[in-house]
Amino acid sequence: MNRLPSSASALACSAHALNIIEKTTLDHEEMKALNREVREYFKEHVNPGFLEYRKSVTAGGDYGAVEWQAGSLNTLVDTQGQEFIDCLGGFGIFNVGHRNPVVVSAVEQQLAKQPLHSQELLDPLRALLAKTLAALTPGKLKYSFFSNSGTESVEAALKLAKAYQGKRGKYTFVATSGAFHGKSLGALSATAKSTFRKPFMPLVPGFRHVPFGDIDAMRTLLSECQKTGDDVAAVILEPVQGEGGVILPPEGYLSAVRKLCDEFGALMILDEVQTGMGRTGKMFACEHENVQPDILCLAKALGGGVMPIGATVATEEVFSVLFENPFLHTTTFGGNPLACAAALATINVLLEENLPRQSAEKGALLLEGFQALAADYPELITEVRGKGMLMAIEFTHNDIGYNFASEMFRQHILVAGTLNNAKTIRIEPPLTLELSQCEQVLKAAKVALEHLSELQEPEDDAA
């Protein structure tokens, strides 16, 4: 057998990796070797920037923790065998917990049958999931396009709106300040943060941003756009901004946006990639105000923390622009059998265990606990806010947020910042978090704040 010179080393690397994948446990030497390798390869082949970033999150120094496996439903375990309560929830992917047995079993059974589809015959799970989502989602939402991520679900929504509204001479998109919709060129055009956008300009033309929560600003923009002929094709927004730092709009905002869209003939696209699947205390956050979007974007927790899957669900009126040529927008892996099996099981678990309700109740308990702590440490915390199990603690300073995260990490509780707002630490645990674990998290937060407050004091004395 003649191999290319480079293939010998790639073969050895892959064999070594397979050997690690096979293992269920590591002895001390293997653990040390793996941690060293992982750090080195992140530096040399993934992106050294990530190592810097993670170091800055910890004051302790050994945050070079390498993850190994899910622990229980609400915990994860690193290569050293340390178990962490997950209050980050993978940025909102673990709503039904880690390795939820119902989801894992559905995926395993489908894996044994047929992991990926032929692309030619009709795939049954795609049909069953689309039907299930039509039943689950509000209002006239009826047709689903499946993809592999939140970004792709937004991308599909934007293209759908373009295809529908282009014929009507409407090309402008309105998004909101602080918004996060993903980082592909289309989704990034709707995302708001300058740091992420600037290096990639010019982006897709026609996108405008208005302050989130300000209905008057949105009305003014829609009306000005109409006067200039730049009519608005669609408004895209999150019901609660996740990466923006868990920003809640004033009550009634969402339904006011819906009214405005109707008045101006603009489509309403709701990005519930993070707020969906029970996160905010209802199955979908728009249900808090009985709002029905024309297009709904889902992903993150839809795959039950086992498979990646995105869904763009639309009304027949809008989606029908793809009927004549269903190949106008497609993806090879979107809606594959493994992903659909995971999503179907996830929806089943969310409903069977009424996790949206649990999210509302446990979220209220945690929020109350954090708010009590905030009242004790006004010099550290400016605000605690949230809805259901999507919560944030806003600190007076970026550094305090980072230090809080590493203090929590030392107590084996995982929390982290948001992408668009560094002062804010998010609390986004699995909706399956147990009451005793809620108490444990609050206790740890109290200890962390006590430490941080002591650290602050010498400076105050000097001043």
Ligand SMILES: *Cc1c(COP(=O)(O)O)cnc(C)c1O
């Ligand atoms: C995470 C997120 C996205 C992007 O999803 P990916 O799966 O990371 O591509 C889009 N919109 C919102 C609201 C998100 O929170």
